[in-house]
Amino acid sequence: MNTLFEKIKQAIKDDFYEVAETQKKTNPISLLNQYLRESEREVKKASKLIERQKLLRDEFYKEWQEIEKMAEKRKEQGEIALKAGAEDxxxxxxxxxxxxxxxxxxxxxxxDNSVHQLEELEQKYREMKLKLKDMHMKRLELMGQENVVLMKNKMNRVLKDTEFGTPAENMENIGKLFEREEKKANDEYEISIFDARIQQLAKDLNKQDSGDLRDNS
Incomplete structure (x- = not known):
């Protein structure tokens, strides 16, 4: 029995060290989480670049329209000067x-180039967000697979045969041991009760014999 308990204690220690060692090793999900965080940062950077590109596009458009107005204004002024005879x-x-x-x-x-560049950036940004979403789904899928693997490993550990037999057999053996101990205790108790009753009967008989002797005398 002590040997079995020592085996259980050792199994618990082995589990603890196994977890510690697993954490030290490269974990695919941990790597994926790190890659996801880096990708999320890149997506945020891309979003800021798009906002800046929109500002540039609007600024180019504003400047272009102002220059066009100035060209149109000089055209009208030239026509007026020409009609007025002010050729200079x-x-x-x-x-x-x-x-x-x-x-x-x-x-x-x-x-026009800024508009085209913005369209390309927005397209890439949409692709990045879709890729990031796929990566999140892949992480959930891997987490599910990890749970299945961990559960199977634990189940195999419970069901695995040892030099002392299967865990179920070990539990059954412990139960039988307790049953034997209980029976032994019950037997000892019954023997004690039997001895006590015999002693009491002997005392009663002694008292009865003593009483009969007094009556005869």
Whole structure:
């Protein structure tokens, strides 16, 4: 019995050291959690980049529209100067009109590029979020698999045969041992009761014999 209890204590110690060693080893779910945290940080960075790109796009559009207005304004001013016979002012207006139109064309290209870049960023951002969602689902799937593996290992440990037999047999043996101890105690108790009753009967007989002797005398 002591040997069995020592075996149980040793099994508990083995479980403790096994858990400690497992924590030291590389855990796939821990690695996945770390990768998820890094990916979430990247998704947040991408979100900020998109917001900044939107601000740039709006700024390019605003600047482009202002330059277009200035080009249109110089065009109208040149026509007025030409009608008024102020050819020098008309030439200045037409020259600045051309400069503004050239700048407007450049800004339109910059604006169009910023729109295209924003669309690409938003597409990548959507893909990142979908990938992150898939990774979260994969983590849940792996956690489920881990639970099954851990449960099977524990069940196998319970059901596994040892040099003392299966755990169920060990429990049955302990139960039989307790039954024998209980029977032994009951037998000893019955013997004690038997001895006590015999002693009492002997005393009663002695008293009766003593009484009969007095009566005869």
């Amino acid at each position: 002012l008309s030439e200045i207006a037409l020259r600045e009109q051309a400069q503004y139109e050239e700048r407007a064309d450049r800004l339109k290209n910059v604006y």
